[in-house]
Amino acid sequence: MNINIRPMPPDYRIQLAGLLAEIPQFKTDEVTVALELIDAYLAGGTQSGYHILVAENTGTIAGYICFGPTPLTESTWDIYWEAVSPHFQRQGIGGLLLKAAEKTIGGHNGKLVLIETSSTPLYYGTRGFYRKHGYRLICRIPDFYSPGDNRLTYSKILS
Template structure:
């Protein structure tokens, strides 16, 4: 990912109603320092439009545990396997870095039901629910997958 991709990444986040896209500036700052282990992945269409993004980070104080903090596909490109291919690519890249485990979290709100169904289809197991983590009546759902 490059700085020029940020504006398109923000559009993907906004189109998916994930979180305020201005938070992406703060998320990406360590990545662009070139000293971070964090990883950004971008999928471009044949016309060079950014259609999907993913962001992951190693979990501090662990051996080989990574967090997939963001994965999103433009709504116009959803349902065609782009997200599944992207997550497989992320996992493959992390295995090369001796990653053992990938964690991913999402909201328990009804509008995230499709997201919660996506992760098990990619081999992730729901392992935790933290009640009211994001807000009142908005639970955090954590998924786990072994990369070994």
């Protein structure tokens, strides 16, 4: 495998839409919102408030990460979406994308990084992924997404 991480080129939109559709955790309305952020980025670049990096393996998109500065904060950034194609998961690509995003955030003087996810068993691996990369659970809102499905916020302070 020869993974290259770079800002999303516009001609990857179709492949990225295909990738999002094959992530079992994502519901249809979540894919719709993820695509809205992608389209905002493609229309306005990082001025849109979103940064998108893709991981490609010789022309095939293996994963992506979407993040941006949190409005009305001095140095807080949100990671809005990250996904790696099921064909490419557990091979370190998600970690490479997260590290690359953190590097970009640090380069913009970002200090605090926040990521939200769900408490359901479907996101067990995702929670382990964030913990493995130094993110700490700092907030739990019970029944946020639906009864029994809590919103978890993980954070990391960049050094």
